[in-house]
Amino acid sequence: MKAIITHRYLPRRILSLAVGSPLGQGAQVNEVPIPSITDSEVLVKVCAVALNPIDFKDIDFISPRNSAIGCDYAGEVFRVGKNSEQRWKIGDKIAGFVHGGLYPDIGSFAEYVKVDGDLAWKVPDEMTLGEATTYGVPAATAMLSLAYLDIPWVDIEHGCSGQGTQSTILIYSGGSNVGLFAIQLAKRAGYNVVATASPRSFDLAKRYGADAVYDYRTSASIGEIKKAYPNITKALDCFSEGSSAAFCADVLREGKVVTLLDQGKPKKANVTYTFLMLYTVFGRKFQLMAPLGPVFPVMPADREIISKFYGSLSTLSLDAVRPPPVTMIKGGFKEIFDGLKTLRKGEGRGTKLVIEF
Ligand SMILES: NC(=O)c1ccc[n+]([C@@H]2O[C@H](COP(=O)([O-])OP(=O)(O)OC[C@H]3O[C@@H](n4cnc5c(N)ncnc54)[C@H](OP(=O)(O)O)[C@@H]3O)[C@@H](O)[C@H]2O)c1
Structure with a gap:
């Protein structure tokens, strides 16, 4: 072939x-x-x-x-x-x-x-x-990310929309392909979804269910999100480059940020980071860029x-x-x-x- x-x-x-x-x-x-x-x-x-x-x-x-x-x-x-x-x-x-x-x-x-x-x-x-x-990759990554953020599969499978937890999740780069799936799955689990995007993707993120969308390009958005949603404890960083993880950590009161690339994790009290690598689902230990890169169990x-x-x-x-x-x-x-x-x-x-x- x-x-x-x-x-x-x-x-x-x-x-x-x-x-x-x-x-x-x-x-x-x-x-x-x-x-x-x-x-x-x-x-x-x-x-x-x-x-x-x-x-x-x-x-x-x-x-x-x-x-x-x-x-x-x-x-x-x-x-x-x-x-x-x-x-x-x-x-x-x-x-x-x-x-x-x-x-x-x-x-x-x-x-x-x-x-x-x-x-x-x-x-x-x-x-x-x-x-x-x-x-494929974007939907499965979104699903695994929410699991890493302790959102139970059963809530997503059966759908809690409308009778939500009143908890809010931050999805950074909500207009990305992973982000669009994550927004939908989090909504289905009953979460309020706050997304970030550049203005051209605001409508897109909203069409897929985001309750509010803020511009990631301005740091003023951090203060605006914190003021409107002071109790966020879960964030998915679908960009994971530059200052995106810092943006997520700054928004959180405390809790966890899931990142999709392994870089840029500034220290903040009571905020932890988990780097997700989707290929772990296949059940084989592997190394990226062997023999130099990280090994995944x-x-x-x-x-x-x-x-x-x-x-x-x-x-x-x-x-x-x-x-x-x-x-x-x-x-x-x-x-x-x-x-x-x-x-x-x-x-x-x-x-x-x-x-x-
Ligand atoms: N670790 C893993 O297992 C895993 C799995 C899947 C994906 N990934 C990685 O996760 C990332 C997202 O994947 P994807 O398929 O969702 O990508 P994608 O759909 O191609 O992402 C495009 C989005 O990136 C956003 N973007 C571009 N420049 C940005 C910036 N400077 N700041 C913030 N957002 C920016 C854009 O948002 P706007 O339109 O709003 O500007 C655009 O919608 C990629 O780096 C990918 O390699 C990792």
Whole structure:
């Protein structure tokens, strides 16, 4: 089959990171074997993929040479491992995400991708595969973040909207794809949601349920949020760069900030930070930019959260958790490379780029 495969050695990736832009071509379309599956896995014929910032970061800096790239996928079940036969049959519409960018045989920017049978969800007939593929990395990250902030799955699953806890959560960069899912899930759990965004994304964050939106570009917003909501104890920082974590900590009376990148955590009394790494759900210890980067342990509880989330998503997605606005592009590998260029330039905000094969 054909797949997008990386080919930079570590020194060139480190140099790219140091100068802040990729040196030379980092990935290309290669002919590779169709992945073989274990008893717990399912082989998917990929029909649509969504693009995430991590995909170009993988190509540019993170992924070892000969890694398959791409996380989010939607497609049709092509082969089923015997332990997954109760849940899946050939031809089912399936979607989810994989740990792209680390292994030679796991990546969604390919004709076929192998996935864990319990970490995928059944796409309802009413939904297109293009829409379904947007519920990969950003939706799962939002779900895991709320779990890290001690928002119980049961409240999200059954929905406490309208009879809320009267607690308020801060979602920094609420107009991001992770942010839009987090807003919806937190609302469903009964929270007031205060989001930050730049003015062009105010309406977007509100359309997905934010009760109030403040401009993250001005520090005056910190005082305004604290005055209106003095008791916030939970924040999700969907940007996690520059001063975003400090902004979140300043807003909190006390409590916890979940960040999505591991940087910029200023000390503040009674505020703790938790860095979330979504790939822990796959139950394999791994290291980013080996042998230099951080090592992530196996975290069985993370897997259970996403397995439950995906187990219910067919119902939730039609009811209360909508996909972000999507830009659907018909094409293939060339369009994936073009889309990643757009993301690299920081363009394509307020929409999810999806390539339908
Ligand atoms: N650790 C993990 O496991 C994990 C998982 C998923 C994502 N991530 C990371 O989390 C981040 C968000 O992912 P995503 O898919 O949601 O990204 P995305 O949708 O591409 O995020 C775009 C948003 O970033 C906001 N933004 C741009 N510049 C900003 C700035 N200077 N300050 C604050 N916000 C700014 C924009 O908000 P406005 O339109 O309001 O300006 C825009 O809506 C990425 O860095 C991604 O790599 C990490």
